[in-house]
Amino acid sequence: MNDVVTIVEAPQSRQVAMDVGAAGARLLGCRSRTVTVGVRGSDAVVEVARATLADPHVDALVLAGTPEGAPSWRIITEATKPVFVVPTGSRSPSGGFRRVLLPLDGGPAATAAAAAVVRRMAPDTVILATHVFSEGTVPAFWDQAAHAGVAWGKEFVARNLPAAADLRLCRGDPAAEVVAQADECGADLLVLGWAQQLTGSRAKVVRRALAGRVPVLLVGAVAGEQPGRS
Amino acid sequence: MRADRTYGAVVLAWAGAVGAVAGSDDLLARVRSLSARGVHVGILGRGAARQLGTMPGPGQVWCVDDTLPVARPELFRRFHDLGVGPDLVLVLEGPDSPLEMLDDQLRRSGRLRVPDIDRDPRWVVQRQGQAANRRRVDEALFTLCSGYVGTRGAVEEQVPGREAMVLAAGVYAGDRPEDGLVVGPSWTDVSSLSPVEQDVRWLDLRSGVLVREQVAAGTRPFRSARFASLALPGSAAMRVEAPADQVRSVAGEGGEVWRWCEGAAGGGVGVMIRDCTSTDDDLHTHERLAAFVGEPSSVPRRADAEEHLGAAARQGFDRLLSAQRREWAERWATAGVSVPDDPELELGLRFLLFHLWSLSDGHGELAVGARGLSGSGYAGHVFWDADVFVLPAMMTIAPAAAAAMVRYRLSRLPAARAHAEAHGCHGARFPWESALTGDDVTPRHGQLGGEEVPIFTGLREEHVTADVAWAVVRQARWAGRDLSAQERRLLAATADYWVSRIPVGADRRAHLRGVIGPDEYHEDVDDNAFTNVMVRWNLRAAAAEVPRAGQARRRRWLDLADAIVDGYDEETGRYEQFQGYFALEPLTVGDLGPPPLAADVLIGRRRVARSQLIKQADVLMLHMMVPGEVAPGSLQANLDHYLPRTAHGSSLSPAVNALVLARGGHPDQARALLRTALRIDLDDLAATTAGGLHLGAMGGAWQAFLFGFVGVEVVDAVLCIDPHLPASWREVEVAFRCLSSDVRVRVGEGVVTVSSRCPIRARRGTAPVVEIPGGHRPRRLERSRG
Structure with a gap:
């Protein structure tokens, strides 16, 4: 059994981050342990995080604190393993991660990356999938509303959903919609597959999510992949 | 020349080959055996063909004098005409080991080895390395149809x-909105076959054969080939070869399995299969013949399937394959396309022709659902796609199938009358989904x-x-024939519907309120220009084509036709799509993103x-369908808007x-849209x-090419041609059915040439009509001197 390692630096975020680490470990079938960085400064956190990620017995990392420029921002763009990020105002998942929101934009690599993590989740986890129709993801055609939804939805589910999940479709700004839905559906965790780049539509979702109140599990995918526009 | 292949033809090419074959019982026996299996044989050399005696066929055997400079090309042309491309011809240049090579081909046939196709990129759709969860797209692309039955x-x-x-045209599970086509039992499953990874699939459009091959290194490859038989409609054949431990027969050696599925409506689809197996070295080989029965309103009968299967078995796989190649070659000779400067687009056109043609069962009636027989999407329902998009394309490649599509509507005229009555009207109103x-x-x-x-x-x-109504008239006029009595009844009944549906006001103006036009973004509009002009066309066509309707009735049709408003503004040359459209927010698609x-x-x-955004052509549909009903010269103004x-x-x-x-003289801009239309399914x-495949888009794309770019139309039983080619196309050639004849048109470098199997009349643009002789003697069409 591998570890989910929580790296804590700031005392004020310590308990929530450790709770996230414990919940993340249960979710992924891992042990939880915590590493406290004794030396203040972002470089120290980055060094510890890099060393931890290099450990083959570590499956995922937990980082607290999300202001841009914080150590977590450097790590999330280079991590080769999933990273739980605990936003500053995040609630403590004391009851574990039972409801997981999985936004899917149809990009195959990001979907596959997120799916790989979702498949590891405990079987009693409720997976709530969502897709936001936006400029980047709007289908080319929607022939007959009487039938197109069935045809499109069936194929989207078959291609993108890694497990039995409810799929909710909406339209608008993906960043705003995803964060709003995370609140609305009472998700304790948001799983985002992304290309680990801080520009582009997926990065907007990540930035918005990291400023939210729900812990985020970031899963790196192929760099440069765009959301799937049908 | 690969030894490990099964070829469709063999050329014995050395001096004296004819004499060698005639003089050698061993060689002659092998030539006869190849012929019996459907393999064509060409013998280059001096000597008379009669030395060989009668061949058992269906493989053709020709002796060609090799002193003629065209001897070899002539042989290859003959093979080509039988559907065997050059890549499928085994050429034995010397007498070193012809017996062994011929024996190898015969052995491969006897051991049920998988045949090859000619992998000509201009004729083959290839898919490689698809992710497992996208293979369903390939399933639709690679649908094969025989008769009225399709296999994904x-x-x-x-x-x-x-x-x-397995889906059968017109065999529905029920008649509720949610009922789709009955899904028949699959016949292509092979049990105990572990997943085949790293495979490539090729659909040979020239022969209708689907081949699959494993490309993983270090293993004996899995291979399969299947086709839906044209020679024996309602039957299909498949061979599979794989390492011996990978395949097990489903039905058992020589056994037959009969399975069927029924729908609540009482109809069903049944499949009977017969397997046989063999081995070749360490390969297990497996051959399956299948026969289908689809019945719209009764249980499919095993006896029917047995009869079909028996016929297929008497032919055998090799002969069926040979006939398959020949039949498809004959099809492509009567309706085909060549755009040498645009091979991707050319392949797209051939792909759509292949699938439209695959549906072309000319017996009985033909219900063409929005996705054809390639999937369960859209519940197999028949929309206007069938009448406006598929049928006009079908009539140019398979007139009998177009007539069968019309029969589907004709036989539902009573239901359309009931539908009109249910809406408080007279006449016949056809449903949006049928x-x-x-x-x-x-x-x-x-x-x-x-x-x-x-x-x-x-x-x-x-x-x-x-x-x-338009489709009924369109296909009759394209064929150069009068409407049948039943077709005239339909035309009259639809005209009656409009008379009862649309009131004429005291001001002698008629308005059609509360409709949806082809642009479905605006769902409750008055005086939709498309609908109103089509109504006007319907009324006038009825008055012209149904003289026995009586003067009063025809007068009502014509009065309404004259009264109905169409939204045309002479000053701007534009039709207003519906009342109030021009006052909507003037959004353009560019405001949202690239279309x-x-x-x-x-x-x-x-x-x-x-907003003024529209889903699809609405007013412009009129310029496509009824150019004679719109104001002359109005196309450009409406395109611009x-x-x-x-x-x-x-x-x-x-x-x-x-x-x-294209018709408006913008072929380069048109080409980009045609390409989009052609890639809808190929690129998903x-x-x-x-x-399922978007059959309407396919039919529309063929119409765009034939009626738009090549500029073909039939007016008063005259073939009119007004081509508009993109700058990058130096020439195009197209063969199609028209005026009850097979017609070929070549456009290149400003020259239009027409030939026809039967005599027809033709003209270029507004030039005088000329007589085109029969016998496919080409005649150049001159431009109008004016």
């Missing part, structure tokens, strides 16, 4: 997400992106009634309805706009091809 191109082994199915009985099966609820929406098309998209895009999904139903507002959110849209752009642009 699912792989042979059981893999997650696979949707193997299936088994012709009752309206349009769902009442649907989904627009993430939004649940009520569906009004069944209530308001009434133009389908005029579309059906095609589903604007209603992106910005919502209400927002799009408040509507094209920037067209989101192409319907898969039907790119083709229509390509057609009118809609992300829904897994549910």
Whole structure:
């Protein structure tokens, strides 16, 4: 059994981050342990995080604190393993991660990356999938509303959903919609597959999510992949 | 020349080959055996063919004098005419080991080895390395049809997400909106076959053979080939070869398995298969013949399947394959296309022709659902797509099938009359969605992106009634024949419907209120220009074609035709799409993003309805369908206005706009849209091809090419040609059916040449009509001197 390692630096975020680490470990079938960085400064956190990620017995990392420029921002763009990020105002998942929101934009690599993590989740986890129709993801055609939804939805589910999940479709700004839905559906965790780049539509979702109140599990995918526009 | 292949023809090419064959019992016996298996043999050398005696066939055997400089090309031309491309010809240049090579081919046949195809990139659709969850797209692309039955191109082994199915045209599970086609039992499953990874699949459009091959290194490859027989409609054949431990027969050696599925409507689809197996070295080989029975309203009978299967078995796989190649070659000779400067587009056109043709069962009636027989999408329902998009294409390649499509509508005329009555009208009103009985099966609820929406098309998209009438007349005029009595009844009944549906006011103006036009972004409009002009056309056509309707009745039709408003503004040359359209927010598609895009999904139903954005051609559909009913010279003004507002959110849209752009003298702009139309399924642009091919878009694309770019039309039984080719196309050649003849047109470097099997009349643009002699003697059409 591998570890989910929580790296804590700031005392004020310590308990929530450790709770996230414990919940993340249960979710992924891992042990939880915590590493406290004794030396203040972002470089120290980055060094510890890099060393931890290099450990083959570590499956995922937990980082607290999300202001841009914080150590977590450097790590999330280079991590080769999933990273739980605990936003500053995040609630403590004391009851574990039972409801997981999985936004899917149809990009195959990001979907596959997120799916790989979702498949590891405990079987009693409720997976709530969502897709936001936006400029980047709007289908080319929607022939007959009487039938197109069935045809499109069936194929989207078959291609993108890694497990039995409810799929909710909406339209608008993906960043705003995803964060709003995370609140609305009472998700304790948001799983985002992304290309680990801080520009582009997926990065907007990540930035918005990291400023939210729900812990985020970031899963790196192929760099440069765009959301799937049908 | 690869030794490890099964060829379709053999050339013995050395001096004295004829004499050698005639003089050697061993060699002659092998030539006879090859002929018996459907392999064609060409013998180059001096000597008379009669030395060889009668061959058992169906493989042809020719002796060609090799002193003639064209001897070898002549042989290859003959093979080509029989559907055997150059890559499928085994050429034995010397007498060193002809017996061994011929024996190898005979052994491969006897051991049930998988045959090859000619992998000519201009004729082959290839798919490689598809992710497992996208294989359903390939299943639709690789659908093979025989007669009225289609088999999706699912792989042979059981893999997650696979949707193997057999569908029969017109065999519905029921007549409720949610009932689709009956899904018949799959016949291509091979048990105990572990997943085949790293495979490549080729659909040979020239022969209708689907081949699959494993390309993983270090293993004996898995290979398969299958086809739906043209020679014996309702039957199919498949061979599979794989390492011996990988395959087990389903039916057992020589055994037969009969399975069927029934729908609530009483009809069903049945499949009977017969397997046989063999081995070759360490390969297990497996051959399966299948026969289908589909019955719309009764249980499929095993005896029928047995009869079909028996006929297939008497032929055997090799002979069926030989006939398959020959029949497809004959098809391509009567309807085909060549665009040498645009091979990708050319392949797209051949791909659509292949699938349209695959549906072309000319017996009885033909219900062409929106996705044909390639998937369960759209519940197999018949929309206006069939009448306006597929049928006009079908009539140019398979007139008998177009006539069968018309019969589908004719036999549902009583249901259309009942539908009109249910709406308080007389005459006949055809439903927006039709299936088994012709009752309206349009769902009442649907989904627009993430939004649940009520569906009004069944209530308001009434133009389908005029579309059906238009299709009936269109295919008759294209064939150069008069309407039948039944067709005239349909035309009159639809005209009666409009008379009862549309009141004429005291001001002698008639308004059609509360409809949906082809642009479905605006769902409750008055005086939709498309609908009103199509109604006018319907009324006038009825008056012209049904003289026995009586003077009073015809007078009512013509009065309404004269009274109905059409939204045309002489000053601007534009038609207003419906009352109030020009006052809507002048959004263009460029404000949202690059088309095609589903604007209603992106910005919502209400927002799009408040704007001038349109889903697809609406006014411009008139310029495609009834150019004689619109104001002369109005095309450009309406292109200028509507094209920037067209989101192409319907898969039907790119083709229509390509057609009118080409007709309007913008072939380069049109080419880009035609390309989009042709890639809808090949590139899965809609992300829904897994549910079936977009047949309407295919039919539209063929119309865009033939009626738009080549500029072909039939007017008063005269073939008119007014080509508009993109700058990058130096020449095109097209063969099609028209005026009850086979016609070929070549356009290149400003020259138009026509030939025809039967005498016809033709003209170029407005030039005088000229007589085209029969016998495919080419005649150049001159431009008008004016």
